Amino acid sequence: MTxxxxxxxxxxxxxxxxxxxGAQPYRPSANDRMVEQAMDDMGADYRGPxxxxxxxxxxxxxxxxxxxxxxxxxxxxxxxxxxxxxGMLGYTWTTHPPGRPRPERPDQYGCRAATDQLYELxxxxxxxxxxxxxxxxxxxxxxxxxxxxxQANACGCRPLADGALSILRGLxxxxxxxxxxxxxxxxxxxxxxxxxR
Numbered sequence: 001m002t003x004x005x006x007x008x009x010x011x012x013x014x015x016x017x018x019x020x021x022g023a024q025p026y027r028p029s030a031n032d033r034m035v036e037q038a039m040d041d042m043g044a045d046y047r048g049p050x051x052x053x054x055x056x057x058x059x060x061x062x063x064x065x066x067x068x069x070x071x072x073x074x075x076x077x078x079x080x081x082x083x084x085x086x087g088m089l090g091y092t093w094t095t096h097p098p099g100r101p102r103p104e105r106p107d108q109y110g111c112r113a114a115t116d117q118l119y120e121l122x123x124x125x126x127x128x129x130x131x132x133x134x135x136x137x138x139x140x141x142x143x144x145x146x147x148x149x150x151q152a153n154a155c156g157c158r159p160l161a162d163g164a165l166s167i168l169r170g171l172x173x174x175x176x177x178x179x180x181x182x183x184x185x186x187x188x189x190x191x192x193x194x195x196x197r
Contacts, residue, residue, distance in 0.1 A: 031059075031068055034078035041079070044086055051085065058084035090154055111196040114151035114160060117144060118193050122186045125179060132176040141182065142171060157196035163189045 028036065035055055036046040045051070058081045059068055073081065121144040128137055145164045152160035167185050171177050 029069060031071070031073050031078070034073045034075070035082050038075070038078040038082040042082060042086070044082070044091070050089060054085035054088045055081060057088060111152065111155035111157050111160070111193070114148045114155065114157070115190070115193040115196065117148050117151070118186065118190055121145070122183065122190060125183045125186060128179060131179055133179055133182060138171060138177060142168060152196065155196065157193070159192050160189070160196050163192050
């Protein structure tokens, strides 16, 4: 090997060693592959934003003191790490359509879940025959609005969360909420929800 070729080879090696860690290609470990498979089984994407960081945090919680590169997860542990990481990222779980619960990403699906629930609630209220909501109907509307508020907070739609809270307060101010007024307020809230999809 000539001196010039040696210098080129050494320069190439030094450049590779000096490159920042972020420039190195990502190489999944055995644990990465196990957790990725577990998330795939659950219907989640391991390559989602912040996912690898959440997986590392979940691993530290579930296997304290262990090294990610030295400790080998089994299938059950990989699923536990995946489930915990998804929870840390604010994923919710749904059984719609019926079957095994699937994770729903809050930034993509949370507002849709809230608006879908609001739509179902707006269809439910007109079904009664009285001018006023019965105690059973009030309980269902309150539960629905509470869940809508929770889902709206999870997906970052503050106006929808505030609107749900406002209707809840209105229901608490009377023992006989008017059916038409409640429906009108729910329909107004649907307009607010449309901006959150």
